[in-house]
Amino acid sequence: MRIKFSVARHARKKKVLNRASGYYGDKSRRLRMATQQVDKSxxxxxxxxxxxxxxxxxxxxxxxxxxxxxxxxxxxxxxSGLSKANITLNRKMLSEMAIKDPASFKQLVDIAKTSVSK
Structure with missing residues (x-):
């Protein structure tokens, strides 16, 4: 009898079980459990x-x-003060300035304080 899809089926199982290596218990060894866990992962x-x-x-x-x-x-x-002063810096850059350049960040804070108090 001729076996159909044996190479493709073996490759598909191997791919799933390789992705599931390192999972706990049978999730790394049994195909059905491995397939479910890989999909969820x-x-x-x-x-x-x-x-x-x-x-x-x-x-x-x-x-x-x-x-x-x-x-x-x-x-x-x-x-709010920065937006009123028309300063458009994103939060990533503001965070970097606060950490690496506190002097210029203090200037921004002063600008924000004056624009809020207006």
Whole structure:
């Protein structure tokens, strides 16, 4: 009897089991459990790549807030002051400035303070 799809089926199983190597228990050895776990892992990988962007943004906001509070302001009034002063810097750059160049960040805080008080 002629065996159909043997090479392709073997390659497909091998691909799934290779992706599942390192999983706990039978999830790394049994095809059905490995397939289910690999599918679920790929879903998490996709959504976590999207979530990573929001996690970085919240990290930047936390850093900016900490640096601004040392100058006697809070984050929301600082951002409001920057927007009133027509300064368009993204939060990543503001965070980097707060860490690596505190002197220029202090100037930005002063600009934000004066524009809020107007």
């Amino acid at each position: 790929l879903v998490h990988a996709y959504t976590d790549r999207k979530d990573k962007k929001g996690n970085y943004r919240s990290l930047w906001i936390t850093r900016i807030n900490a640096a601004v509070r040392e100058e006697g302001m809070n984050y929301s009034t600082f951002i």
